Amino acid sequence: MPLTERAVRSLRQAGCVRHVFICTPINLEFTDSDCTVVVGDLQTALKTAIEMFPDIRFGLIHDIERAETPPEVIKSVVDELERGAQAVIPVLPLTDTVKEVDENGRILATRDRAELRVMQSPLGAPIDVLRKAEDPRRPDVPLSTVPGHPHGLRIRTAIDVASVTP
Template sequence: MTVALVPAAGRGERLGSAGPKAMVFLHGLPLVAHAVRGLLAAGCVRHVVVAAPSSHQAEMIAALSAFDRVSVVPGGADRTASVRLALHAALEHVPDARIVLVHDAARAFTPPALVRSVTEAVAAGAPAVIPVLPVTDTVKRVDGAGVVLDTPDRTHLRAVQTPQGFDVDVLRRAYEAASGTVATDDAGLVERIGVPVHTVPGDVAAMKITTPFDLAVAEAVFAP
């Protein structure tokens, strides 16, 4: 059994929105609805839990009312707290869940095939799995003054996407050990407890919509 968590309490300031980023509309639906639709379309997700800002609970529930097997819970003060709350709620809905996916609402057009790929890799025995893409730009490491320190070899660098998939016990352990920690990457918490994180090929369609430019690109590329 697989459950999916969607922390959607982040603000949309960089998108020019006064409310949650997940509630920014694109092609008639908020980003969170596109993301949830993709998760359910994969055919392997039993239940989705969305962690929403307490100030926008009713709005988020209404936006997702067309979907079965979806719950909305109040999010926490930060992403880590929201995932922790969503995980607790998901395991109440599906106590026998063995795989947990954590997905960014901003990656609204992630292909269902990528959701299946991550899930299948965890089901095959990997304790933690993330989708990745090769880094194509040259990367520089700089100091506090912006002066270049060195140029890492990008051969071994990867850009990370979501959903990230985990054995439920592994993710639970990672969050128990992360008390007081604020993280933007769940796999990073798993790394801290010494569990290996495996990778599968990502997909350019799983782009993260963060800025008005990203939104314009997504509007053009993912036109119905």
């Protein structure tokens, strides 16, 4: 199943997403009646969403490379917005050891990972916050977090693609 279809499936299965806007630089054929393909940037997709759904309260920006994000994670982002968060992102604790190195590649220090997190998607925020942001992927408000999921890690390589569930 193509990554776009996987991502849309997870969003729809969350039970809290009314419509999906697929933002792309090229025209795509997508026949789901609850999806609209928007050729352009995120601002264009956001404007289209607001025109189609003037009563929209929240927007989710979901990365296609995170197509296996479970519906429960998506729902938890929306639930946190319903509780009043200004913006929400799923995160996972960092499990790898992170080293600081100098310009010659020599290790200088080991970072304490206790307070470090790996960001996932979707990013959720009230529609007005997204509309006012210069870049909707980086709203200028405090970000709250919800627990992410290992399946929400980025799919980038052939090995990643081969490891995703059917």
